[in-house]
Each structure stands twice: as structure tokens, then as C-alpha cells.
Amino acid sequence: MVLAVSEDWGVCGASNGLGTLYAFKKACAVAQEKHGVDLLFALSENSVSAALYHTAGKGTRMAPLPASENNNKPAVRLPATIKVGGENVPMTVLEAVIKQTSIYAPSRKGRLSVFWGDQVFIPFASTVYGPKFHVDIMCTLGNMVGSEKEWKEKGLEKYGVIAVNKSGEAAQVEKVDHGTAVEMLKSFGDVEKVGPSLGSFSMSAAMVGALQEEFKGELRQKMGKLDTDPHFWMPMTLSKGDYTKLMVGKGVKEKTASSHYDRMGIFKLAFMDANKNAGMGLFGAIDVGGKACWWDYGQLKLYSRNNLLMLDDSEDAALLRSFMGAPPVSWTASCGSATIDNQSCIFSSKFSEGSVTRSVLSAVKSKCILADGAIVVNVSATKIHACKGSILYNVINDSNEGIVVNEGEVLVGIFQADGTYVNIKSFLTIDGGKAWTEAVMGNSQTFEEIHLANKNSNVTSIEEVRKIMHEKIARNNSRS
Numbered sequence: 120m121v122l123a124v125s126e127d128w129g130v131c132g133a134s135n136g137l138g139t140l141y142a143f144k145k146a147c148a149v150a151q152e153k154h155g156v157d158l159l160f161a162l163s164e165n166s167v168s169a170a171l172y173h174t175a176g177k178g179t180r181m182a183p184l185p186a187s188e189n190n191n192k193p194a195v196r197l198p199a200t201i202k203v204g205g206e207n208v209p210m211t212v213l214e215a216v217i218k219q220t221s222i223y224a225p226s227r228k229g230r231l232s233v234f235w236g237d238q239v240f241i242p243f244a245s246t247v248y249g250p251k252f253h254v255d256i257m258c259t260l261g262n263m264v265g266s267e268k269e270w271k272e273k274g275l276e277k278y279g280v281i282a283v284n285k286s287g288e289a290a291q292v293e294k295v296d297h298g299t300a301v302e303m304l305k306s307f308g309d310v311e312k313v314g315p316s317l318g319s320f321s322m323s324a325a326m327v328g329a330l331q332e333e334f335k336g337e338l339r340q341k342m343g344k345l346d347t348d349p350h351f352w353m354p355m356t357l358s359k360g361d362y363t364k365l366m367v368g369k370g371v372k373e374k375t376a377s378s379h380y381d382r383m384g385i386f387k388l389a390f391m392d393a394n395k396n397a398g399m400g401l402f403g404a405i406d407v408g409g410k411a412c413w414w415d416y417g418q419l420k421l422y423s424r425n426n427l428l429m430l431d432d433s434e435d436a437a438l439l440r441s442f443m444g445a446p447p448v449s450w451t452a453s454c455g456s457a458t459i460d461n462q463s464c465i466f467s468s469k470f471s472e473g474s475v476t477r478s479v480l481s482a483v484k485s486k487c488i489l490a491d492g493a494i495v496v497n498v499s500a501t502k503i504h505a506c507k508g509s510i511l512y513n514v515i516n517d518s519n520e521g522i523v524v525n526e527g528e529v530l531v532g533i534f535q536a537d538g539t540y541v542n543i544k545s546f547l548t549i550d551g552g553k554a555w556t557e558a559v560m561g562n563s564q565t566f567e568e569i570h571l572a573n574k575n576s577n578v579t580s581i582e583e584v585r586k587i588m589h590e591k592i593a594r595n596n597s598r599s
Contacts, residue, residue, distance in 0.1 A: 120150065120154055120156065122146040122149045122150055123149075124142055124145040124146050124149060126138060126141065126142065126175060127341070128141065128341045129341060131344055132175065132344065133341070133343065133344060133345070134344045134345055134346045135173060135233075135346050135347055136345035136346045136347045136350050136351050137334060137337055137338070137343055137344065137345045138173065138175065139171060139173070139233055139347065140327075140330055140331050140334055140338060141338055141341075142171055142173075143158075143171060143231060143327060143331070144331060144338055146158065146171070147159055159324060159327065159328060162229050162230070162231065162324035162327065163229065163324040163325070163328070164229070165228045165229035165324075166228070166229075167228065167229075168223075168224040168225070168227040168228050168229070168230060168232070169230070169231045169232070170217075170220060170221075170224070170231070170232040170233075170234060171231060171232070171233045171234070172193070172213060172216060172217065172234050172235075172236045173233065173234070173235050173236055174191075174192065174193040174213060174236040176192055177190065177192070177570060178190075178192030178195075178237075178417075178551075179551045179552040179555050179566065180417060180418040180419065180550055180551050180552040181195065181237075181416070181417060181418060181419050181422060181551065182419065182545065182551025182552075182554075182555070182566040183529065183531045183533075183543045183544075183545050183551065183566060183569070184419065184422065184512055184531060186531065186533055186543065186566065186569045186570060186573060187512055187513040187531040187532055187533055187534075187543075188513075189573050189576040189578050189581060190570055190573045190574065190576075191578070192212075192236070192237060192417075193211060193212050193213035193216070193236035193237060194211045194212070194213065195211065195212050195416065195422070196209035196210065196211055196212075196481070196496050196497055196512075196513075197209060197210050197211065197212060197215055197416070197426065197443070197481075197496075198426055198429070198443065198445075198464065198466055198479045198480070198481035198494070198496060199215070199443035199444055199445065199466060199481070200444075200466045200467045200481060200482065201214065207466070207467035207482070208467075208482065209466070209467075209481050209482050209496055209497055210443075212236065212237055212239075212416050213236045215239050215442075215443075216234060216235075216236055216237075216238065216239055218442075219239050219240065219241065219442070220232065220234050220319075222242075222246045223246050223321075225247070226246065226247055226248050226249070226250070227250065227321055229323065229324050230250060230321045230322060230323055230324070231321060231322050231324070231327050232319070232320075232321040233319060233320055233321065233322075233347075234319045235318060235319065237415065237416050237417040238317070238318075238319075238413065238414070238415050238416070238417070239413075239414045239415075239416070239442075240257075240317060240407060240411055240412060240413040240414070241411060241412040241413075241438055241442060242407035242408055242411050243407065243408025243409065243410040243411045243412075244406050244407055244408035244411070248405070250321070250323070250399070251287065251399060251400060251403055252288075252289075252399055252400045252401060252402055252403030253322065253323040253325060253326040253390075253394070253397075253399050253400070253401055253402070254320060254321070254322050254323075254326055254352065254401065254402045254403070255289075255320065255321055255402075255403045255404065255405045256281060256289065256291070256316055256317075256318075256319070256320040256352070256402070256403075256404060256405065257316070257317040257318075257319045257320065257404075257405045257407055258281040258314045258315060258316045258317055258404050258405070258406060258407070259314040259315055259317070259406065259407055259408070259409060259411055260281070260283060260312040260313065260314040260404060260406040260409075261273075261312065261313065261314050261409060262311070262312065262313075263282075263310045263311060263312065263313050264297060264313060266297065267296065267297040267298065269297075270296065270297035270300070271296075271297075274315070275297075275300075275313070275314075275315060276294060276295065276296050276297075277294060278294065278315035278316060279291055279292070279293045279294065279315070279316040279318070279348050280292050280293070280295070280300060280313055280314065280315060280316065281313065281314060281315075281316050281404050282300070282304050282307065282310045282312070282313045283310070283311060283312040283313070283403075283404050284307055284308040284309055284310055284311060285308060285309050285311055286308065287400070287403060288307075288308075288400055288401070288402065288403065289356065289402050289403050289404040290304060290307050290356035290357060290402070291316065291348060291352045291353050291356055291357075291402075292304070292353070292357070292365070293348055293349060293353065293365065295365065299365075300313075302361070303357060303358075303361040303365070306358050306361075307356075307357075312404075312406075314406070316348070317407065317413070318348075320347065321405075323397075323399065325390075325393075325394050325397065326390070329386070329390045329393075330351070333386050349366065349369070350379065350383075351383070352402060353365070354379060354380045354383035354384070355383055355384075355386075355387045355401060355402060356401075356402050359377070359380050359381075359384070362376065362380050363376045363377050363380060387401065412435055412438055412439070414428075414439065418550075419510075419529065419545070419547065419549070419550075419551060420547060420548070422510075423494060423508070423510060423547055425439070426479050426494050427477075427479060427492070427494065429443065429445060429464050429479060430462045430463065430464065430477050430478075430479065440464070443464075445464045445466065454468075454469075454470060454475075455470060455471035455472055456471065456472050457470055457471070457472050457473045457474060457475060457487075457488065458473075458474040458475070459474070459475045460475065460476050460477065462476075462477050463475045463476065463477060463478045463479065463480070463490075464479050464480070465479075465480045465481075465483075466480065466481040466482070467481060467482050468480050468481065468482060468483035468484065469483070469484050469485075469593070469596075470483065470484070470485045470486065470487065470488045470503075471485075471486050471487065471596075472486065472487045472488075473485075473487045473488040473489050473490075473503075474488075474489055474490075474491075475488065475490045475491075476490065476491045476492065477491065477492050478490040478491065478492060478493045478494070478495065478505070479493075479494045479495070479496075480495045480496075481495070481496045481497065482496065482497045482498070483495050483496075483497075483498050483499075483503070484498075484499040484500075484589065484592060484593045484596060485498070485499070485500050485501065485502060485503045485521075485596065486501055486502060486596045487501075487502045487503070487521075488502070488503040488504075488505075489503070489504045489505070490503065490504075490505045491505070491506060491507050492506070492507035492508055492509075493505035493506065493507065493508070493509045493510070493511065493524070494509070494510045494511070494512075495510075495511040495512075496510075496511070496512050496513070497512065497513050497514075497589075498511045498512070498513070498514045498515070498522070499514075499515050499516075499588070499589045499592040499593060499596075500514065500515070500516040500517070500518075500521050500522045500592065501516070501517065501518065501519060501520075501521045501592075501595075501596065502519075502520070502521025502522065503521055503522050504521065504522065504523045504524070505522075505524045506524060506525050506526040506527075506528075507526050507527075508526055508527040508547055509524040509525065509526060509527060509528050509529065509530075509547075510524075510528075510529045510530070510531075510547070511524055511530050512529070512530070512531040512532070513531055513532045513534075513585070514530055514531065514532045514542060515532055515540065515585070515588050515589060515592060516592075517591075517592050517595065527546055527547045527548065528544065528545075528546060528547075528560075529544065529545040529546060529547060529549075530542055530543070530544055531543050531545075533569060533573075534581050534584060534585050535576070535581065535584075536576070536577045536580035536581050536584060537584075538584050538588070541563075543562055543564075543569065544559070544560035544561065544562055545559055545560055546559070546560060551566050554566065555567050
């Protein structure tokens with residue numbers, strides 16, 4: 120059962136804490152209305168495993184790729200293809216996340232799992248386990264770090280950190296130095312393992328129901344803005360003094376932090392008392408293993424890096440190729456007389472001549488292609504010339520001259536339901552978040568203006584129009 124819901128919380132949004140509870144509340148309503156299923160009851164009976172995928176966010180740091188998917192960040196396409204309606208089409212980031220995270224479903228009957236829609240990780244540790252805590256959070260654990268130097272070398276001050284004591288209980292601290300972490304965790308007992316949090320977590324049905332009841336006022340009025348880490352997990356696992364000090368350091372008023380801690384403290388005591396016979400602890404860690412692979416596609420530069428990673432000769436690259444369904448050499452392509460090296464990965468493409476060197480191509484249709492160190496996804500044109508580090512994405516061009524994309528350039532197509540479209544440029548080193556209100560590379564609009572113009576787009580109609588345009592160029596290429 121697939122349930123799609125959207126957040127209508129308001130301009131500022133609910134953040135991922137209240138956002139998770141609100142999304143699940145809406146999903147339960149849809150499940151009941153369309154399928155006659157009481158989702159929370161099914162979870163409480165341990166008869167189903169549910170997963171919630173957060174896809175919110177403008178995707179500013181991925182710009183301009185999400186704009187080509189009508190502002191749908193997790194709909195950005197990866198090179199790997201999957202069969203939809205009998206046709207091979209590029210897999211979206213969200214589909215890759217669902218494919219990967221589904222391996223946890225058998226171990227999570229009766230739980231709600233929460234994942235982010237732009238991160239793919241392949242665990243090194245076993246995914247089969249019996250949940251021992253009402254909340255468990257995914258992380259990469261190692262032995263407790265003994266010095267500030269080692270803490271910095273591992274980059275732990277940049278992440279939310281999960282600490283696990285001898286009893287297996289976990290606590291969370293967020294983006295602090297080694298000394299602060301040690302001080303905060305003194306009351307937690309002997310810490311054996313620490314490591315960065317991946318953010319993804321799962322909750323028992325009892326915890327989901329209790330949190331929804333605790334925050335029913337906010338959910339009903341669509342008011343408030345709470346995140347899971349600082350507003351749910353940290354006040355339930357840290358001492359009041361440490362929590363308040365940490366939140367004040369983040370700009371929160373001491374009175375506000377203290378009041379919220381007290382609220383969550385009352386919730387915690389009541390919850391554990393009501394569920395004392397469940398035989399479960401409150402908060403634990405799920406170690407994905409020190410050699411786990413984590414591929415983040417949430418930035419333009421990471422989209423480039425992690426797609427080109429498939430071309431490398433490394434264990435990580437081999438695992439990525441395996442996950443994407445790509446053998447070491449090109450495949451599922453009709454390449455005519457074109458010269459292709461043995462490193463490039465080519466999916467569901469057709470061209471007659473040219474050369475491809477250390478490039479990743481997917482759903483490409485062209486008479487002639489010259490690609491060197493490039494990523495070309497869902498592109499149809501008479502001729503394509505993509506230089507090193509360039510990205511061509513969702514572009515259609517029927518001119519005799521074809522497309523030329525210089526080194527490091529990014530070119531994406533923005534389509535409308537009436538068949539009109541415009542190409543938007545960027546550069547691999549441009550951070551869309553910082554340049555959001557700028558018209559870069561000679562574009563007539565800023566990324567922000569494009570985002571606003573896309574808001575009421577008819578996604579289904581646009582996809583149909585785009586498909587017709589791709590097919591037209593494919594026919595023209597085969598005739599000439």
C-alpha cells in the first residue's frame with residue numbers, strides 16, 4: 120500500500136519532528152478512506168511494517184535539477200533504469216531510497232520507519248535484528264573517542280552524535296566538541312561506542328501513538344516547529360542542565376528550553392510507565408557498520424560525484440554499480456559504430472556514432488555523441504557534445520547543431536504542459552542555496568523565480584508532453 124500525503128502546515132513548516140507525526144496522521148486518514156485500513160492498529164498488532172519517506176525541501180543546493188522535475192527534489196533521476204509500463208526509465212532518487220531501505224522491513228513489524236528522500240546508504244552490518252527499544256536510530260558506531268584530536272579527525276563535531284553505554288542504551292548530542300560531549304555524557308554511564316547519526320529512525324506503534332497524543336494540539340492547529348533530534352530524542356536522553364545549556368548555545372531562550380525539557384520529561388515517565396510490560400528500553404542505536412556506504416544526492420556536486428563514482432575501480436564503486444544494476448562495462452545500449460571505453464556505464468540509450476570516455480549515460484537518444492567525463496540523463500538530440508565534469512539533464516534539442524556543454528557546465532530542461540520549454544544553465548561549483556536569488560550563467564530567471572513558476576505545474580501532463588517530444592526526436596534520428 121502506497122500513501123502519498125503533503126504537508127499543509129504553513130509557510131514555516133512543521134520541521135521533521137511534528138512533520139513526521141502530521142504526515143503519519145494524514146496517511147492514516149488516507150489508508151482508512153481509500154483502503155479501509157486502520158494503520159496504527161495494524162502496527163500495534165505487529166501485522167505490518169510501515170515506512171515514511173520525507174521528501175520536503177526546495178532542493179536549493181541541487182539547483183537546477185529539481186526545477187526540471189517541477190520542484191520535486193526526490194524525483195531527480197539517477198542513471199540506473201527501472202522498467203515502468205514496459206519501458207526502461209531512469210530511477211529516481213526516492214525510488215533508490217525505497218529500494219535500499221526495504222531490506223529493514225522484515226525486522227520492523229509493528230514499527231514506523233522514517234527515512235530521508237535524498238540519501239542512499241548500504242549497511243555493512245546485518246539488517247536482521249529484534250527491536251529492543253521504542254525508538255532506534257541509525258548510526259555508524261566506533262569505540263569511544265579518547266581525545267579532541269581524534270574527535271575532530273572523525274568529523275564528529277559536524278554531526279549529531281549517538282553514544283551507547285554498556286547497557287546498550289543510547290543518547291544523542293548534536294554538533295559539539297569532544298570536551299562538551301564527554302561532560303554531557305557523564306551522567307549517562309560508561310560510554311562504549313560513539314558515532315555520527317544518519318538521522319533515519321524507527322518507532323514502536325506505542326511511541327507513535329503516544330507522541331501523536333502528546334502533540335495533538337499542535338497537530339490539530341498546525342502550529343509549532345519541532346525537529347526529532349533537539350526536541351524529541353535529546354530531552355529524553357540528556358540531563359536537564361546539559362540539554363538546556365546546549366539549546367541556549369543554539370540561540371534558544373533558557374526558559375523555553377527548560378520548559379520543553381520538563382514537558383518531554385513528563386511524557387517520558389508516563390510513557391515508560393504505561394509500557395512497562397513491553398520489555399523494551401526507550402532509545403537505542405542501530406549500527407549500520409563502519410564500512411557502510413552512504414551516497415548523498417542532496418547537492419549538485421554530490422549528484423555529480425556519486426554518479427561518477429560508478430566509474431571508479433574501488434570496493435565502494437563496485438557496490439554502487441551492483442546496487443544500480445550496472446556491470447563494470449556498458450550495457451543495455453545500442454551504440455552503433457561509437458567508440459566506448461570499458462569504464463563508462465550506459466543505460467537504456469541509443470546512438471549511432473561518436474565516442475564515450477569515463478561517462479555515465481542514461482536514456483540518451485542521439486545520432487552522434489561525444490562524452491568525456493560527463494553525466495547525461497534523459498536527453499534526446501541530434502548531436503551531443505558533453506565535456507569533462509558537465510551534466511546534461513532532461514534536455515531535448517532537435518537542431519542540426521545539437522548540444523554543446525562545456526567543462527563543468529550544467530544544462531537542464533524546464534518544461535510546461537503546453538509543450539514550451541527553456542534550458543537553464545548552471546556550473547558544477549555553483550551552490551544553488553547561496554545563488555538562489557541570482558540569475559546565474561546568463562539565465563533569464565533566478566532559481567527562486569523558476570521554483571515559484573513551477574508551483575502549480577501539472578506534473579502528469581508535462582511528463583506526457585516530454586515523452587512525446589523524446590519519441591519524436593528518436594524517430595527523426597532513426598530516419599536520417
